[in-house]
Amino acid sequence: MEETITASGLSRDKVIEELMTDYGQGILQLVYTYVHDTALAEDLTQEIFIKCYKALSTYQGHASLKTWLWRIAINHSKDYIKSWYKKNVDVIETNMLEETLExxxxxxxxxxxxxxxxxxxxxxxxxxxxxxxxxxxxxxxxxxxxxxxxxxxxxxxxxxxxxxxxxxxxxxxxxxxxxxxxx
CATH class of the missing domain: 1.10.10.10 (Winged helix-like DNA-binding domain superfamily/Winged helix DNA-binding domain)
Structure with a gap:
C-alpha cells in the first residue's frame, strides 16, 4: 500500500512520527491538565495521535501543524470530559516514585x-x-x-x-x- 504524501513531501507516517517526537510530551501534559490521571492521559494522547494520523489528509495549512495538533488535543480532551464514560466510571490512579534521590x-x-x-x-x-x-x-x-x-x-x-x-x-x-x- 502506497502512503499518502503530504504537501511537504513527507509521508503521513513520517509526519506523525515527527509530531509525536516533537510534541508528544507536551500533548501528554496538556491532556493531564484536563483529566488529572496519568494512565488516562497517556491513553487519550495515543487516541489523539491516531486521530491526527487519520485526519492528516484534511490538514489545509491554515495554521501550523503544531497549532492544528494542539486544537485536536484540546477538543479530544474536552470531549472526553463531557463523555458518558467520564461521568459514570471512576478511574483510580496510582502514582509510583519515578526518581531515586541522593x-x-x-x-x-x-x-x-x-x-x-x-x-x-x-x-x-x-x-x-x-x-x-x-x-x-x-x-x-x-x-x-x-x-x-x-x-x-x-x-x-x-x-x-x-x-x-x-x-x-x-x-x-x-x-x-x-x-x-x-x-
Missing part, C-alpha cells in the same frame, strides 16, 4: 517537590478555562496572541482570564492579588 539532597528535594505539588494542585483545581491558559502561558510559553488563536478567543478575553487565573492562584496561596506580586 541522600544528601533528600530533604531539599522533598520540600521542593511538596511546594511544586501544592502549586500544581492549585492550578489543577482552577476551572478549565483558567487552567488551560495558565498551562499554555507558563508551561508552554505561548504568547497571548498564540493562545487566543489556539483557543479561538479574543486577545482581551485571554488577558482577562489570565489575570483572573493569577488572582485566583494568588488568593489560594494566601497572598493579596492586588499587592503587585502576581503569579
Amino acid at each position: 541522600t544528601s539532597d533528600l530533604l531539599e528535594q522533598v520540600v521542593k517537590n511538596s511546594e511544586d505539588e501544592a502549586l500544581f494542585d492549585l492550578v489543577m483545581a482552577l476551572p478549565v478555562k483558567y487552567r488551560e491558559l495558565i498551562y499554555f502561558y507558563y508551561f508552554e510559553d505561548y504568547s497571548i496572541q498564540e493562545i487566543a488563536s489556539l483557543l479561538s478567543l479574543n486577545n482581551n478575553t485571554v488577558k482577562t482570564r489570565l489575570r483572573k487565573a493569577r488572582s485566583l492562584l494568588q488568593k489560594a496561596l494566601g497572598g493579596n492579588p492586588f499587592d503587585g506580586n502576581t503569579f
Whole structure:
C-alpha cells in the first residue's frame, strides 16, 4: 500500500512520527491538565495521535501543524470530559516514585517537590478555562496572541482570564492579588 504524501513531501507516517517526537510530551501534559490521571492521559494522547494520523489528509495549512495538533488535543480532551464514560466510571490512579534521590539532597528535594505539588494542585483545581491558559502561558510559553488563536478567543478575553487565573492562584496561596506580586 502506497502512503499518502503530504504537501511537504513527507509521508503521513513520517509526519506523525515527527509530531509525536516533537510534541508528544507536551500533548501528554496538556491532556493531564484536563483529566488529572496519568494512565488516562497517556491513553487519550495515543487516541489523539491516531486521530491526527487519520485526519492528516484534511490538514489545509491554515495554521501550523503544531497549532492544528494542539486544537485536536484540546477538543479530544474536552470531549472526553463531557463523555458518558467520564461521568459514570471512576478511574483510580496510582502514582509510583519515578526518581531515586541522593541522600544528601533528600530533604531539599522533598520540600521542593511538596511546594511544586501544592502549586500544581492549585492550578489543577482552577476551572478549565483558567487552567488551560495558565498551562499554555507558563508551561508552554505561548504568547497571548498564540493562545487566543489556539483557543479561538479574543486577545482581551485571554488577558482577562489570565489575570483572573493569577488572582485566583494568588488568593489560594494566601497572598493579596492586588499587592503587585502576581503569579
